[in-house]
Amino acid sequence: MLKSYDELRKIDVKPYCEKRDGLLYLNWAMCIDLLRKNGATKVYWEPIPNEKSGGSLRMSDAVFTDSKGNTNRCYETRIRVIIDDNEYEMQTPVMNGANPVKDNSMSQQRVWNSMCRAFVKCVAIHTGLGFDLWLKEEYDKMDAQIPETADNLVSSAKIKTLEKLCISHGIDLDAWICGNGRTRETLTEGEAAKMLNAIKKKYGDE
Structure with missing residues (x-):
């Protein structure tokens, strides 16, 4: 049986993280491993297809153009997270760091990264595992x-x-x-x- 929110919240995940852009990130695979080591018997996630295209990428109808003529939309992905008998959904923007992804730099890797980040964030919100990483990120944004x-x-x-x-x-x-x-x-x-x-x-x- 998976440990409680309070117990998982107390786990120090920093030793399992990698640092990117000055922030610590918990890898999706390590996140699954930690959940299993702390009582979960079934953990996985799957894309929720875009109803219009059937693909993993979702987008707004509006197109935005920057001063250089590069275009982009509001791109997002949506996933379903399964942890034992519980199911959660999470929708997340496709970003290039803190910046929106432009059409000329959109790739399958960016879509994949968005879904992985959504999984780890969804786990943090609903189980407490790694929640303090996101809390630190919010504090840093406020400090700036x-x-x-x-x-x-x-x-x-x-x-x-x-x-x-x-x-x-x-x-x-x-x-x-x-x-x-x-x-x-x-x-x-x-x-x-x-x-x-x-x-x-x-x-x-x-």
Whole structure:
């Protein structure tokens, strides 16, 4: 039987990671191996085909053109993750690092990388294994935040990060936000960053 979320969250996956673009990444195969070593008897993932094309790549109808005439769309992949009796789905953008993939550089390898990243992220969200790697990535993004954006309304991604952390630590997120005179709809980027840092300092999340 697979260990609990809290138990898997405590596993230090850093020794099993590789470093790319200054960040640590857990390989999909190593992720499967770690899940099996911690109680899972069945772990795999499979692409969910695009209903229109039958292929693995999904795309928006809108085409974007940069100043050099290069075009791209919003490209994404969607996968189904199976862990024992549980099934999850995850949709993820196809990216070139932090940049969108342009049409002239799209490849099967980029599509594959997107699905692999989706698998590892889906596992982290639902099982806790490797979750702190993604948390660290979110913190790093906040540290690089331009000061002028602090008053902007918080993004849905940061709200989800706060929600996951609050659940794992038994915190009532809505009551906390309300105590600061805000709602989820009026919370700002700066306030969300302070809340994340408060959790980081109290519970040692990295």
